[in-house]
Amino acid sequence: MDLEKDFEKEAPLEQQHPSYKLIPKFFNPSQQSGDQIQQIETQGIELQAKVKELLDVEELEELWETLEWHVTEITQNDKMLIDFENYLEMISVMDAKFREFINVQLFFDLMNESEFEERLEIVSIYNHTIRAIRLARARICLCYYDQLGMGYLSETDLESFIVDMKTLWSQPPLEKFYVCTVVKMVFFFLDSLHTGRVRISDIESSGMISEIMEEKHSFSKAAILEVYEKFLELDKDHNGRLSKMEMCVYGSGLLTTLFLDRVFEVCHTFNGEIDYKTFLELFLALEYRQTAAGLRYIFHILDVNQQGYITSETLRLYFYTKTHNGYQAEYTFKDLNNKIFDMVQPMDPSKITLRDLINCREGKAAVSLIIEFQKFVANKDTESAVYIKYPNSNEQPQRRDTPAVTTLSQI
Incomplete structure (x- = not known):
């Protein structure tokens, strides 16, 4: 009997029963092979290495000390400023790891928002670096939530990412609707064909990840709460759904x-x-x-x-x-x-x-x-x-x- 069962498992479907010649079998999602599992593990190691390339807490403290050392002027309001000459000198003594985030172009970009002529507040440089590190870390972490290692995220994957990466409301109901709204917005624009997944590269190139992390524009808590309040205003019978009326x-x-x-x-x-x-x-x-x-x-x-x-x-x-x-x-x-x-x-x-x-x-x-x-x-x-x-x-x-x-x- 055991040999017959083994034969039934190994034999082609057509030999097991004649009906298989006429009726197609159901689609069975392929299981992860050993090579795929090894590929995911290798990807995890590579992502950990990329995280280590980012500045840590001690290095950020070192950055602040370096900025203070190269201050050009301190205003009456205790604002520490740096000019372009001192900025170039500061870059010249920095390690390559710091120069990944601080370069010559950054000075001119930040000057567009500076209230001081030909000078920057060093705190603006420091804050920009922190935001850049947070964004880089978020982009790396997106890949951690790609469970199949295929370069895509499902709605569940993206929900997990947002919950883990964001500082959300203390009230669970509001947190739930915030996460739901953010995920729906991302999928609305990037998955208009309703495939149930979005490419990580599309999320990155769209600029949405930075808006989510920094709570800008439509991804701000205020904007999302406004949408939720519109829904509540329409829900006259308070049953959590909207009728045609x-x-x-x-x-x-x-x-x-x-x-x-x-x-x-x-x-x-x-x-x-x-x-x-x-x-x-x-x-x-x-x-x-x-x-x-x-x-x-x-x-x-x-x-x-x-x-x-x-x-x-x-x-x-x-x-x-x-x-x-x-x-x-x-x-x-x-x-x-x-x-x-x-x-x-x-x-x-x-x-x-x-x-x-x-x-x-x-x-x-x-x-x-x-x-x-x-x-x-x-x-x-x-x-x-x-x-x-x-x-x-x-x-x-x-x-x-x-x-x-x-x-x-x-x-």
């Missing part, structure tokens, strides 16, 4: 009904409601609709028939769907359709593809005109009257005081 007032409050319907059709929902992660992707797409990632996300929603392009018939659905405010303005669809096609200038004059939107200069304006028509054409600075037609009504158009509407030539 709650999303109606998002942003301008003038997103077309069809666009919102498509959001809830295309995006992942829980009992017809979207969670924070899905909201965050939509938020990023609308806030950064001028980027390729934002346009790709919005185009996927606009493409009602999932055919890879938008035609005049697609646009007609959006322009003749009433807004959730219950009315639509009288306008000529032909003019709007022509305006959008003139903005995009597609390769095929009968349809607009994602590539057309990305390559043209008016991609942001074109999608804004489709998904937020009322906001896009309304001029809030002046008031005038425009005819409003209520859907499903036999009444004649009535005059209603609304913000002035710009002409299509002004769009």
